[in-house]
Amino acid sequence: MRSHGPASLPRLGERQLATLEQELLKGPVRHGRPDQLWTPSRVKTAIGRRFHLIYTLQGVRKLLIRNGYSCQVSARRAMERDEAAVTGCPG
Template structure:
């Protein structure tokens, strides 16, 4: 199961589990014991024991969902600001070339928002917002399709190394000459 915000449950799954806890609260109110509630709802007895204890101390409201386990590092408004920065280009941010890497985005987030994120968290955040790696936003206007096709057909086969050696080989994993 893939989780949003890098951990926890999806919103639908949280609602599903909260519904089960609310059904358990109704059964507690009717006087059912923990084992019967666990059997009926097809959950573990230990979970029902925790729910029952919370229900006794705080009522039905104690069984309500508390929301996602973790909050995203960048709010939607901060991400909207971050989204505008790469459009300016890496050169505008002091980089010598026109490529964005996760490390450069991490540096940008640190400088702009004073937040620290891991590279994997940045990759997950970008993926959640529809960004993908190695996909240019547009093709170069100078691109010559005929020249590219000609290069692939004529030059590339000469550059590509053959799969087999020209001389005799050996089935041994060690080099015969090294003995």
């Protein structure tokens, strides 16, 4: 048996992917988020608002990985973590 390629065509074309990359480079704060963290859920919302397409979280993850992005999630917090130093708040 030989592969006949992907089961479906990509939903976002090359121009749309380039536009999405520009939107992601602007950062989440420009899209109304309180921090500089792009999550699959936030990217899904940005795709929906910009292109009027609905993606699943798994679909967003695959789209990002296929286009050179990586998912980076910390496994756990360090026991000696200094919350004041991390947030920049004194005390």
